[in-house]
Amino acid sequence: MKKIAIGGGQGFWGDSPDAALHMIRKADIQYLSCDYLAELTLSIMAKQQVKNPKAGFAPDFRSRLLAEGGKEAWEKHIRICTNAGGMNITGCVEDIRDWAEAEGMHGYKIGYVLGDSIKDQIPQLLKDGWTFPNFDYDGDFNDIVDKIYNCNAYIGHEGIESCLADGADVVITGRAADSALFLAPLKYEFGWANDDWDNLARGIMAGHLLECGGQGAGGNYMYDWRGVPRMDELGFPIAELTEDTFDITKAPDCGGVICEQSCKEQFLYEVLDPSNYLTPDVNVDVSHATLTQVGDNRVRVGNIKGKEKPKDLKLCVGYHKGWKTVSMLSFAWPDAYEKAQYCAELIMKKMQRRGMKADDVHISFIGINSLHLGVADMSPELLKNANECVMRIAVFSEDKNECAKIIPEISPMQLNGPPGASFFGGRAHVQEVMALWPTTVPRDAIKIEPHVLEVK
Amino acid sequence: MAEIYLNDIAHGRSGDKGDTSNVCVFARKPQYYKIIEREVTPEVLKAYFGDMVKGDITRYEVPSLGGFNFVMKHALGGGATMSLRLDSLGKSMGSAVMRLKIHVEDGELDE
Numbered sequence: 001m002k003k004i005a006i007g008g009g010q011g012f013w014g015d016s017p018d019a020a021l022h023m024i025r026k027a028d029i030q031y032l033s034c035d036y037l038a039e040l041t042l043s044i045m046a047k048q049q050v051k052n053p054k055a056g057f058a059p060d061f062r063s064r065l066l067a068e069g070g071k072e073a074w075e076k077h078i079r080i081c082t083n084a085g086g087m088n089i090t091g092c093v094e095d096i097r098d099w100a101e102a103e104g105m106h107g108y109k110i111g112y113v114l115g116d117s118i119k120d121q122i123p124q125l126l127k128d129g130w131t132f133p134n135f136d137y138d139g140d141f142n143d144i145v146d147k148i149y150n151c152n153a154y155i156g157h158e159g160i161e162s163c164l165a166d167g168a169d170v171v172i173t174g175r176a177a178d179s180a181l182f183l184a185p186l187k188y189e190f191g192w193a194n195d196d197w198d199n200l201a202r203g204i205m206a207g208h209l210l211e212c213g214g215q216g217a218g219g220n221y222m223y224d225w226r227g228v229p230r231m232d233e234l235g236f237p238i239a240e241l242t243e244d245t246f247d248i249t250k251a252p253d254c255g256g257v258i259c260e261q262s263c264k265e266q267f268l269y270e271v272l273d274p275s276n277y278l279t280p281d282v283n284v285d286v287s288h289a290t291l292t293q294v295g296d297n298r299v300r301v302g303n304i305k306g307k308e309k310p311k312d313l314k315l316c317v318g319y320h321k322g323w324k325t326v327s328m329l330s331f332a333w334p335d336a337y338e339k340a341q342y343c344a345e346l347i348m349k350k351m352q353r354r355g356m357k358a359d360d361v362h363i364s365f366i367g368i369n370s371l372h373l374g375v376a377d378m379s380p381e382l383l384k385n386a387n388e389c390v391m392r393i394a395v396f397s398e399d400k401n402e403c404a405k406i407i408p409e410i411s412p413m414q415l416n417g418p419p420g421a422s423f424f425g426g427r428a429h430v431q432e433v434m435a436l437w438p439t440t441v442p443r444d445a446i447k448i449e450p451h452v453l454e455v456k
Numbered sequence: 457m458a459e460i461y462l463n464d465i466a467h468g469r470s471g472d473k474g475d476t477s478n479v480c481v482f483a484r485k486p487q488y489y490k491i492i493e494r495e496v497t498p499e500v501l502k503a504y505f506g507d508m509v510k511g512d513i514t515r516y517e518v519p520s521l522g523g524f525n526f527v528m529k530h531a532l533g534g535g536a537t538m539s540l541r542l543d544s545l546g547k548s549m550g551s552a553v554m555r556l557k558i559h560v561e562d563g564e565l566d567e
Contacts, residue, residue: 039473040537043537268469269471271480372552373541375504
């Protein structure tokens with residue numbers, strides 16, 4: 001019976017390439033899919049591209065992963081799918097072509113999928129009556145339309161599958177949905193129909209369990225993090241599918257764990273409604289799914305159902321919202337928290353006197369309540385005996401100059417405030433704040449264009 | 457009757473979609489599922505989080521996995537891009553849920 005094994009090589013832009021390289025060297029896989037894009041990544045890439053037209057993609061896919069393992073993957077017929085193209089797919093493709101030529105990889109086929117970036121189509125869509133409704137907040141899209149950095153549709157598997165059918169050894173996309181990078185090879189290999197919803201849903205869940213890399217194999221693992229073997233050599237998960245079975249496992253000779261609990265934690269991660277997990281390819285129902293340990297580091301996934309794909313595609317719209325700055329100052333025992341709190345009060349009094357116009361201020365105390373905020377333990381004994389505490393003041397303003405006003409007021413508190421204040425990390429900077437506008441676009445507004453380029 | 461942390465009988469993971477926090481919670485043993493079902497309702501979590509979570513909380517049950525998915529709207533101070541919080545992605549929302557104190561009957565954990 002035909003069996004296809006696919007590895008999840010990357011959890012985000014900036015993830016370690018070690019596990020992917022290990023899989024290329026040691027695992028019996030036919031495909032490796034690498035997710036580089038989180039919700040905000042495209043906005044960051046779009047900003048980089050404004051400064052440098054050659055930027056706008058994840059260069060480390062080529063400079064780290066392909067440079068170290070790309071040729072070996074090609075020789076072993078391991079085909080790679082990735083959304084590392086970001087906002088500059090052709091730039092990413094040219095970079096890979098130059099590398100493959102230099103490596104003498106004649107005949108290496110680079111597939112790429114264009115069409116997800118539709119910023120230029122916004123005026124026409126507005127004219128056609130599409131309002132880009134915001135699903136989280138009230139607001140009029142027309143108010144942000146001049147501030148948009150990027151506008152990308154979450155596209156499905158179609159373009160990637162087409163490139164694979166044309167023999168691509170590597171496929172580069174922009175905002176393809178993370179899970180589509182995994183569904184595409186599985187659908188291609190098994191010849192699933194476009195409306196074979198149950199099988200498409202299986203392919204999507206294979207992707208879902210793999211698209212966060214190490215998180216699917218014992219990383220960020222609440223159940224028993226102490227018990228994860230060789231976490232310094234954490235393997236990333238591998239999905240093995242046949243027509244009848246769907247297993248999660250990992251490469252030989254690496255760290256990590258694949259068990260029911262590790263799979264569970266990733267299974268519902270960011271899924272929202274388990275009966276209606278919406279992807280561009282299929283509406284997935286995992287509300288009756290099962291996970292069963294069937295071997296050493298091997299879990300079988302069962303009872304995944306699919307329903308017809310959504311009519312519209314999710315859009316990732318990133319736009320300029322304003323500016324923020326974060327300032328910090330540390331204090332030590334005794335009364336570290338009380339001193340830090342008093343210091344924050346003093347600074348805010350000064351800022352009031354200076355007339356700082358902030359749209360939002362968030363004050364918290366690292367070591368005490370900066371993570372758990374209102375549900376942190378604030379018992380008097382704990383506060384009284386804290387060894388140390390870092391005051392943290394974050395300011396947001398639509399006006400960059402207003403935001404910057406607080407920056408020079410922090411370090412003077414070492415000499416002018418409560419005792420023992422220690423300033424670290426240098427003066428704070430004002431950072432641009434980009435926001436997301438969660439909305440959809442009609443499917444027929446997106447024209448997906450697959451291409452394949454062969455290295456001479 | 458005893459008061460314990462949810463952390464004593466459950467595990468899970470938190471993630472984000474914009475300003476929405478998604479926390480999945482699984483029973484550490486099958487018999488703990490019904491305790492979580494009884495003790496960790498959306499109303500309890502809403503009261504527990506107070507100002508931290510400004511929107512609705514929905515609980516989805518997945519008994520075949522012995523777990524629940526909690527979806528909390530307007531829970532991350534604006535979300536990854538906008539939030540002024542240190543943990544703008546809500547990576548620690550999972551452990552924040554786990555420090556909820558719940559009530560168990562005598563002997564209920566031993567069944």
